[in-house]
Amino acid sequence: MSGPLLQIDGLHIAFGSRSVWRDVVRGVDLRVSAGEVVGLVGESGSGKSLTALSVMGLLPLGAKVSSGRILFDGTELVGMRDGAMNKLRGRDIGMIFQDPLSALNPAIPVGKQIVDSLRTHASMTRRAAEARVVELLDLVGINQPAERARAYAHELSGGMRQRVMTALAVSSNPKLLIADEPTTALDVTVQAQVIGMLDRIRRDLGIAVLFISHNLDLVASICDRVSVMYAGRVVESGAVEPLFDAPRHPYTRQLLRCVPRLDGGTGPMPTIPGLPPRFGSVLPGCAFTPRCVVSQARCSAQAPPMRRESGHLSVCWEGVP
Ligand SMILES: Nc1ncnc2c1ncn2[C@@H]1O[C@H](COP(=O)(O)OP(=O)(O)O)[C@@H](O)[C@H]1O
Ligand code: SF4
Ligand SMILES: [Mg+2]
Structure with a gap:
C-alpha cells in the first residue's frame, strides 16, 4: 500500500430527511498512516464522533455522508455495501468508545463474546479462540484472565470493561483502532492506566489509532499528530x-x-466564553x-x-x- 492507511477527503455529513439535509460535518480532511496515532480534539458537538462513525459505516439514522471520500487501505468506504463493510469493520478496523456496556452483550460472558468474534472474523477453531482470549485479556492487563473471561460485563469495574472492549476491538488484529473518548467516563487514575494499556498494545500490535478526546493532556501524551475540530x-x-x-x-x-491545571490549583476551570453555532446553521x-x-x-x-x-x-x- 502506498499513501495513508486512512484518508478522509472533504467529508460532509448531513442530518435530515427527504429534501432537507443540513451539514453538520463540513469538509473534513484527515490522514492516519499505518502505525500512527492521530488525535481528534474539539469541544462537544464539533463532529468528532460522526466523523469516526462514518469510517465505521455506523452513522445514526437520519445521517448520511453527503459528499467526500473515505479511503481505507486504498478502498473507498463511502457507499460500500453492508456485507463488505461488516467484514472490514470486524477484521480491519476496531472501535472502542466511552460506554463499554453498549458494546458488550450483558447476557453473554465477556470471554465468549471475544471467542465469537475471533471465530467469525479470524476463522479460528473454538479451542484456538479460547486460548487467544486468555492471551488477549492478559495483553490488556487483566489479572487472572481465564477466570475473568467467564464474567459478565456488569460484574466488572469500568476500567476493566474498557480493557475487555479493547481486547474485543483488537482481537482480529485490525490495522486501525478508533478510540472515541475511551476514558472520559473513568476516574483520573484508572484513565491513566487505560491510556497506558492502549499505548502499549498499539505498539505491541503495530496498530494505527484515531484517538478522539477533549482531553488535550491525553492527546499530547500518546498522539503523533493532532487535528482540531470546530463546528464540523x-x-x-x-x-x-x-x-x-x-x-x-x-x-x-x-x-x-x-x-485543567496539573499543579492542583483551585478555582473554576476556565471555559471558552460563548457557545458553538447551532446545529446546521449556515455560516x-x-x-x-x-x-x-x-x-x-x-x-x-x-x-x-x-x-x-x-x-x-x-x-x-x-x-x-
Ligand atoms: N443523532 C443525532 N441527531 C441529530 N443531530 C445529531 C445527532 N448526533 C449528532 N448530531 C449533531 O451533529 C453534531 C456533531 O455531533 P458529534 O459528532 O456527536 O460531536 P462530538 O463527537 O464532537 O461531540 C452535534 O452538534 C449535533 O448537532
Ligand atoms: S474569527 Fe477570524 S481570526 Fe478568529 S479564528 Fe476565525 S478566521 Fe481566525
Ligand atoms: Mg463524541
Whole structure:
C-alpha cells in the first residue's frame, strides 16, 4: 500500500430527511498512516464522533455522508455495501468508545463474546479462540484472565470493561483502532492506566489509532499528530509537539487555556466564553467569529484561508494581509 492507511477527503455529513439535509460535518480532511496515532480534539458537538462513525459505516439514522471520500487501505468506504463493510469493520478496523456496556452483550460472558468474534472474523477453531482470549485479556492487563473471561460485563469495574472492549476491538488484529473518548467516563487514575494499556498494545500490535478526546493532556501524551475540530471543520492540524507548543489557530489557543491545571490549583476551570453555532446553521465566514478574541471584520463574511507551513495547517484570517 502506498499513501495513508486512512484518508478522509472533504467529508460532509448531513442530518435530515427527504429534501432537507443540513451539514453538520463540513469538509473534513484527515490522514492516519499505518502505525500512527492521530488525535481528534474539539469541544462537544464539533463532529468528532460522526466523523469516526462514518469510517465505521455506523452513522445514526437520519445521517448520511453527503459528499467526500473515505479511503481505507486504498478502498473507498463511502457507499460500500453492508456485507463488505461488516467484514472490514470486524477484521480491519476496531472501535472502542466511552460506554463499554453498549458494546458488550450483558447476557453473554465477556470471554465468549471475544471467542465469537475471533471465530467469525479470524476463522479460528473454538479451542484456538479460547486460548487467544486468555492471551488477549492478559495483553490488556487483566489479572487472572481465564477466570475473568467467564464474567459478565456488569460484574466488572469500568476500567476493566474498557480493557475487555479493547481486547474485543483488537482481537482480529485490525490495522486501525478508533478510540472515541475511551476514558472520559473513568476516574483520573484508572484513565491513566487505560491510556497506558492502549499505548502499549498499539505498539505491541503495530496498530494505527484515531484517538478522539477533549482531553488535550491525553492527546499530547500518546498522539503523533493532532487535528482540531470546530463546528464540523478541521481548523488546525499538525505534529503534536509544535502544535501544542505554538498553536496557530485562535480556537486551539483558547482550548489550551482551558486544560485543567496539573499543579492542583483551585478555582473554576476556565471555559471558552460563548457557545458553538447551532446545529446546521449556515455560516458564510469563520464559525468561530462570535467567540474569537482576535476576530476581524472579514471573519464573519468570508471563509478563512487554509495555510500550511512545514506540515502545520491552520484555517484562519489572522496574520493574512
Ligand atoms: N443523532 C443525532 N441527531 C441529530 N443531530 C445529531 C445527532 N448526533 C449528532 N448530531 C449533531 O451533529 C453534531 C456533531 O455531533 P458529534 O459528532 O456527536 O460531536 P462530538 O463527537 O464532537 O461531540 C452535534 O452538534 C449535533 O448537532
Ligand atoms: S478566521 Fe477570524 S474569527 Fe476565525 S479564528 Fe481566525 S481570526 Fe478568529
Ligand atoms: Mg463524541
